[in-house]
Amino acid sequence: xxxxxxxxxxxxxxxxxxxxxxxxxxxxxxxxxxxxxxxxxxxxxxxxxxxxxxxxxxxxxxxxxxxxxxxxxxxxxxxxxxxxxxxxxx
Amino acid sequence: xxxxxxxxxxxxxxxxxxxxxxxxxxxxxxxxxxxxxxxxxxxxxxxxxxxxxxxxxxxxxxxxxxxxxxxxxxxxxxxxxxxxxxxxxxxxxxxxxxxxxxxxxxxxxxxxxxxxxxxxxxxxxxxxxxxxxxxxxxxxxxxxxxxxxxxxxxxxxxxxxxxxxxxx
Amino acid sequence: xxxxxxxxxxxxxxxxxxxxxxxxxxxxxxxxxxxxxxxxxxxxxxxxxxxxxxxxxxxxxxxxxxxxxxxxxxxxxxxxxxxxxxxxxxxxxxxxxxxxxxxxxxxxxx
Numbered sequence: 279x280x281x282x283x284x285x286x287x288x289x290x291x292x293x294x295x296x297x298x299x300x301x302x303x304x305x306x307x308x309x310x311x312x313x314x315x316x317x318x319x320x321x322x323x324x325x326x327x328x329x330x331x332x333x334x335x336x337x338x339x340x341x342x343x344x345x346x347x348x349x350x351x352x353x354x355x356x357x358x359x360x361x362x363x364x365x366x367x368x
Numbered sequence: 369x370x371x372x373x374x375x376x377x378x379x380x381x382x383x384x385x386x387x388x389x390x391x392x393x394x395x396x397x398x399x400x401x402x403x404x405x406x407x408x409x410x411x412x413x414x415x416x417x418x419x420x421x422x423x424x425x426x427x428x429x430x431x432x433x434x435x436x437x438x439x440x441x442x443x444x445x446x447x448x449x450x451x452x453x454x455x456x457x458x459x460x461x462x463x464x465x466x467x468x469x470x471x472x473x474x475x476x477x478x479x480x481x482x483x484x485x486x487x488x489x490x491x492x493x494x495x496x497x498x499x500x501x502x503x504x505x506x507x508x509x510x511x512x513x514x515x516x517x518x519x520x521x522x523x524x525x526x527x528x529x530x531x532x533x534x535x536x
Numbered sequence: 537x538x539x540x541x542x543x544x545x546x547x548x549x550x551x552x553x554x555x556x557x558x559x560x561x562x563x564x565x566x567x568x569x570x571x572x573x574x575x576x577x578x579x580x581x582x583x584x585x586x587x588x589x590x591x592x593x594x595x596x597x598x599x600x601x602x603x604x605x606x607x608x609x610x611x612x613x614x615x616x617x618x619x620x621x622x623x624x625x626x627x628x629x630x631x632x633x634x635x636x637x638x639x640x641x642x643x644x645x646x
Binding site for chain 2: 593615627
């Protein structure tokens with residue numbers, strides 16, 4: 279019964295990837311990657327129970343941390359570039 | 369931005385509570401009690417407390433753990449709001465033709481202190497259909513997916529509830 | 537009781553899967569960045585809450601439930617922060633939100 283959620287999550291990750299490829303702006307891509315990351319956390323939590331491997335929960339938490347810091351770091355990078363006056367970011 | 373309830377901060381007590389919390393979290397998570405891992409745990413707890421000390425976390429008046437019991441009630445209400453507005457957004461997403469009426473509104477929140485402003489802003493973002501764009505000088509700039517959502521926000525129920533968390 | 541628990545968690549998991557999927561579809565269909573973020577927040581808040589509560593019911597009272605609660609709390613605390621950072625960065629870079637309001641009652645985003 280976890281398989282339903284697993285499939286839904288994987289499909290959504292695919293949709294997020296399509297959005298990341300389509301863009302159009304860099305912020306759409308960051309949004310898509312952020313979504314992909316949250317879905318990974320959910321997927322890891324579900325897989326922990328699907329396969330009865332509770333240690334996956336630790337991975338999920340670690341991934342949540344990395345995803346959060348990663349998104350903030352990327353945004354900070356682009357913000358600096360915008361303020362540095364290198365023109366439109368695409 | 370008035371800081372209501374100016375209780376004198378007790379840095380040492382706060383640091384002790386936080387350290388106890390960190391140690392408990394470490395022991396719970398690792399589940400292994402070897403000298404090396406315990407040593408790493410002591411090191412990371414000490415590092416965390418030191419960094420927070422440097423950030424001035426213990427001496428600031430904005431201590432997020434202060435209003436715990438009422439926060440649970442607020443979370444319950446927020447959960448209900450999240451479900452309701454998710455259904456609303458779902459309707460728009462699955463409609464044969466996407467018809468949204470997005471707009472930006474300003475909320476005046478100068479009567480809340482900074483922690484409560486952050487709480488309100490984050491609650492607005494967490495509710496699907498409304499999104500905090502910017503918090504600046506006691507005003508929150510909110511983007512709403514629909515006119516109805518914007519009007520509901522302007523009516524200010526969430527703001528009232530956040531304010532009620534503080535009054536005692 | 538066990539039966540009831542199972543059914544409830546099954547319902548939560550299915551609804552959670554649906555919420556996740558709807559957010560993904562919305563992120564593709566919505567017209568601009570900010571409206572896409574609204575759709576994405578369906579998966580980020582409702583999807584995460586439903587799925588993790590569903591698993592928690594399966595886990596029962598155990599260490600796994602505490603870990604799941606920590607994951608959920610962390611997700612719910614950080615997702616508004618990163619959405620905020622994203623929205624304000626986009627606004628700063630000059631991405632205007634779509635606005636349907638009449639020009640005279642518009643509250644400008646400057």
